[in-house]
Amino acid sequence: MGLSLLSEIRHRRKLGFTVIAIVVLVLGYQVFDQWGMRAGSEVIPTELAGPVTKSSIGPQERAQNAATELPNEAEASGPGVREKSIAVLPFSNRSVGAQNAGLLADGIHDDLLANLSRLQELKVIARPSMMAYRESTKSMPQIGQELSVGNVVEGAVQLTGQRVRISVQLIDAGADESLWAKSYDRELSTESWFEIQAEITAAIAEAVGVSLSPELKQRISRPPTPNFDAFEAVLNSRQALDLPTFDSNEAAEWARKAIELDPDYTDAHVALAFVLARGVYSGAISDEEAGPEIRGAIETALALSPDDDEAWSALGRYQAAGGESGAAESFDRAMQLNPGNVHTLFAYGNLLRVTGKPEQALPLLIKANERDPLSRFVLFSLGSTYDALEKPEESRAAFSRIRELDPSSALGYVSVSGTYIVEGQIDLALYWLDQGQTLDPQDFGLAGWMVLLYDSLEDYGAASQWSKWLDNWVTNQPLPMAMQASHHYQMGNFETAVQYSNLALRLGLPDHGGSDAIFMRIKRDEALATGDPESGIEVFRSHHPGLFDASPQISSANLQQAVDLAFMFQLTGGIETVQRLLGAAIEFYDQPWSVTGSARTDLVPAKAEALAILGDERGALKELRRIIDKGWRLNWRWETELNFNFSEIRETVAFKEMVTDLQADMAFQRANVDAMAARGDIRQPPRK
Numbered sequence: 001m002g003l004s005l006l007s008e009i010r011h012r013r014k015l016g017f018t019v020i021a022i023v024v025l026v027l028g029y030q031v032f033d034q035w036g037m038r039a040g041s042e043v044i045p046t047e048l049a050g051p052v053t054k055s056s057i058g059p060q061e062r063a064q065n066a067a068t069e070l071p072n073e074a075e076a077s078g079p080g081v082r083e084k085s086i087a088v089l090p091f092s093n094r095s096v097g098a099q100n101a102g103l104l105a106d107g108i109h110d111d112l113l114a115n116l117s118r119l120q121e122l123k124v125i126a127r128p129s130m131m132a133y134r135e136s137t138k139s140m141p142q143i144g145q146e147l148s149v150g151n152v153v154e155g156a157v158q159l160t161g162q163r164v165r166i167s168v169q170l171i172d173a174g175a176d177e178s179l180w181a182k183s184y185d186r187e188l189s190t191e192s193w194f195e196i197q198a199e200i201t202a203a204i205a206e207a208v209g210v211s212l213s214p215e216l217k218q219r220i221s222r223p224p225t226p227n228f229d230a231f232e233a234v235l236n237s238r239q240a241l242d243l244p245t246f247d248s249n250e251a252a253e254w255a256r257k258a259i260e261l262d263p264d265y266t267d268a269h270v271a272l273a274f275v276l277a278r279g280v281y282s283g284a285i286s287d288e289e290a291g292p293e294i295r296g297a298i299e300t301a302l303a304l305s306p307d308d309d310e311a312w313s314a315l316g317r318y319q320a321a322g323g324e325s326g327a328a329e330s331f332d333r334a335m336q337l338n339p340g341n342v343h344t345l346f347a348y349g350n351l352l353r354v355t356g357k358p359e360q361a362l363p364l365l366i367k368a369n370e371r372d373p374l375s376r377f378v379l380f381s382l383g384s385t386y387d388a389l390e391k392p393e394e395s396r397a398a399f400s401r402i403r404e405l406d407p408s409s410a411l412g413y414v415s416v417s418g419t420y421i422v423e424g425q426i427d428l429a430l431y432w433l434d435q436g437q438t439l440d441p442q443d444f445g446l447a448g449w450m451v452l453l454y455d456s457l458e459d460y461g462a463a464s465q466w467s468k469w470l471d472n473w474v475t476n477q478p479l480p481m482a483m484q485a486s487h488h489y490q491m492g493n494f495e496t497a498v499q500y501s502n503l504a505l506r507l508g509l510p511d512h513g514g515s516d517a518i519f520m521r522i523k524r525d526e527a528l529a530t531g532d533p534e535s536g537i538e539v540f541r542s543h544h545p546g547l548f549d550a551s552p553q554i555s556s557a558n559l560q561q562a563v564d565l566a567f568m569f570q571l572t573g574g575i576e577t578v579q580r581l582l583g584a585a586i587e588f589y590d591q592p593w594s595v596t597g598s599a600r601t602d603l604v605p606a607k608a609e610a611l612a613i614l615g616d617e618r619g620a621l622k623e624l625r626r627i628i629d630k631g632w633r634l635n636w637r638w639e640t641e642l643n644f645n646f647s648e649i650r651e652t653v654a655f656k657e658m659v660t661d662l663q664a665d666m667a668f669q670r671a672n673v674d675a676m677a678a679r680g681d682i683r684q685p686p687r688k
Helices: 017-026 059-064 101-117 127-133 140-147 190-207 214-221 228-242 248-261 266-282 287-304 309-321 327-337 342-354 358-371 376-388 392-405 411-422 426-439 444-456 460-471 478-490 494-507 515-529 533-543 559-571 575-589 598-603 606-613 617-630 653-679
Strands: 082-088 149-160 163-172 177-187
Touching (some): 082 101, 082 127, 101 127, 101 190, 140 149, 228 248, 228 266, 287 309, 309 327, 358 376, 376 598, 411 444, 444 460, 444 478, 460 478, 494 515, 515 559, 559 575, 559 598, 559 606
Parallel strands (some): 082 149
Antiparallel strands (some): 149 163
């Protein structure tokens, strides 16, 4: 059950996976970054600055290493300054009373960044990071150092009647010296506007030693529309998308106006797809209502411009959001056309990460972070990828950087908690989760995690207090409901646990962080308790029909359910079905990175359970010992003592010894938590 973006994206009652996927994969991260970033640094109490403790060693060894303090995290280190690297500051508006002058200043900034990003040899800082420097008083050396670039561009736009004057200067950031400067004074038209942009791009490229291909020269100098009003309408739509007071209707109407003025304007169709997707996220429109228009806008854009990288990128994000095939191919095509597009890098990397390919995601997200170093959500995806690759120090460095950028955001704290969960350090995970929950006390998902972590520590009193607090607030949010159900199951309140599961399944709530696996496990155990495993099988058939296929397709979303279903089939004599299900489950489990990282911690015991059901006592015990020694601890009692899948080995000496080891380690960690609470480093559980 991954902590993912719980601290930033609260579970909305009307929004399911598709909506969250659209905002992350269709819009990219720019929507989130518009919330703003406040520079600063986190201060951890000095008494909490000691060595990391490891739960995978025994309690006595841990006691000798003293867990009285929390670890210092590795500092995030950015890439070194590259000579062929550039940051383009937002253009200033020097016009007096000229209508749309500010809009045009933002437009040329955006388009110039897009042009420069197409130069493979040049590192270009993306717009979201650059917007933090609007009207900044920082020196050029400061900006260059913060963004790890060698060059900075600054410019201004001035409108006087129907004439436009654009002044641009390229500065060596390290020496704070001008390398090139020029002013362009022309009659305002689409032709002159894009001609100026092309000349600026070529001049900058030459100054930093980068060559433009003939194809790129032709592309950037060709106006995307002959209609200047249509061009301004697209700029208005983009501006509306970036405003904190985003109005989906207004932004969509601007895009539709641009299409009306010029039906062959590719950028207008892409803009419409973006603003509609944002409208779905905001709840202003439904995904069912907007989906066909989003898809139609993208298809029209590609029909008009088969080589438009933004259109291909939008298609890939739309396909990924809907779980369609072909997303990777669309992203590949977008990257062939423009390998420097940070939105494509982020969306493609994020898709690879969440589909179990972190080793392929990493280089894309590193490059995205290099080009957009101030984006908290690029950093989150990068840190999560390191987490999945079992690189906790690198992961924590990325999350530390999030806290530096915005110490008021819970994201940089909650994410760190997950990395300690993977290592079995529930005490440290609880500390960081508490910090995040303090910053966002109405995030009920985080409160649900407090229940689960205290249950894992066997501190059922504290878990119950958090559970009672949730009872006063939560109605139909799947993740905290699942934590509640698991808690009541462990407390012996089986009927209450069943009530939670029945409600979630009746409402058809989406799976959030493994919530469905908990609800289905409880329904299975209800069927077993009544001596009617066939009824439990039918519940699984209703909710997971794919598991009943001749060749079941196993993923992280149904791995645990497949194992639990196999146990019921074993009781009914369906041996062939058991072998088919568990064979597919083990095959998925054994794939690289299939169950690594904090997002999939709940799946770690699945192979040991499958081997136990298959009667491989030795293999099951060996696998269980392996994962315990590696650090698996989360919800351990739910998965061992209370888990019917281990029925065949539960009475063995080896199994009992492992349970004893886990209990001892939890007692030690529980004492650490008590000490932190006594010092005031973490809060006491709520009383109501």
